[in-house]
Amino acid sequence: MGVAVFAALSDGTGIAPANPGQKALRALRKAQRALARKTRGSANRRKAVRRIARIQMRVANARKDFLHKHSTIIAKTHGVVGVEALPVRSLSASATGTVAEPGRRVRQKAGLNRASLAQGWGLFRTLLADKVADRGGRLVEVPAADTSQTCACCGHVDAANRPSQAVFVCGRCGHRANADTNAAINILRRADSALTPVEGHRTKRPDDAGTSRRAAGCGSTDPPPVEGGEDVSCSASGRAG
Numbered sequence: 001m002g003v004a005v006f007a008a009l010s011d012g013t014g015i016a017p018a019n020p021g022q023k024a025l026r027a028l029r030k031a032q033r034a035l036a037r038k039t040r041g042s043a044n045r046r047k048a049v050r051r052i053a054r055i056q057m058r059v060a061n062a063r064k065d066f067l068h069k070h071s072t073i074i075a076k077t078h079g080v081v082g083v084e085a086l087p088v089r090s091l092s093a094s095a096t097g098t099v100a101e102p103g104r105r106v107r108q109k110a111g112l113n114r115a116s117l118a119q120g121w122g123l124f125r126t127l128l129a130d131k132v133a134d135r136g137g138r139l140v141e142v143p144a145a146d147t148s149q150t151c152a153c154c155g156h157v158d159a160a161n162r163p164s165q166a167v168f169v170c171g172r173c174g175h176r177a178n179a180d181t182n183a184a185i186n187i188l189r190r191a192d193s194a195l196t197p198v199e200g201h202r203t204k205r206p207d208d209a210g211t212s213r214r215a216a217g218c219g220s221t222d223p224p225p226v227e228g229g230e231d232v233s234c235s236a237s238g239r240a241g
């Protein structure tokens with residue numbers, strides 16, 4: 001879950017954030033300015049308060065619609081979904097304020113976006129958990145620690161692996177990827193091993209996780225094999241032809 005993208009998925013796609021439309025924000029600002037000019041206790045002030053509440057309701061409905069839409073898409077196409085555990089405090093912030101003072105905490109666009117983002121994440125995973133469970137699947141929550149610093153290809157953990165917010169470059173194997181996608185693959189892998197009973201032959205080494213390794217696009221940046229030659233990773237290079 002993030003700010004630049006609402007959610008990054010392990011298949012390399014992302015869900016763009018559902019920012020309240022510019023139109024709604026303009027209407028909200030206008031209604032709030034109008035409210036400021038009204039006399040306390042007047043009927044016009046009450047009307048202005050109601051108008052703000054209506055706009056906020058509209059924005060909230062659009063957000064709920066967005067969350068329903070995307071949780072349904074994922075639940076319909078996946079049986080097991082892994083998500084990062086969210087810090088609890090980000091879920092407690094109230095975005096819309098009270099009916100009596102609806103404008104209080106939504107004065108700034110940034111504040112509105114931040115708060116609705118936190119609320120959205122919480123509701124999103126609740127919806128997702130319900131919808132996945134309805135279809136016989138499961139939502140698995142895993143700790144997010146280090147997932148953004150861990151290479152999805154070789155498992156190397158280093159803060160330097162992430163030179164910028166957007167890019168992941170492994171200092172050991174050179175794996176290069178979208179930073180959010182890389183983290184999403186690590187979260188998927190943690191969810192996967194949380195579900196998988198420990199067996200003798202199965203380890204948690206990333207290289208052994210076939211599907212998530214393919215999802216990571218590992219090796220896709222390797223040069224094509226030279227004519228007559230074998231893949232460089234192949235250990236059978238000793239055989240002379």
Ligand SMILES: [Zn+2]
Nearest residue numbers: 151154170173
């Ligand atoms: Zn690596």
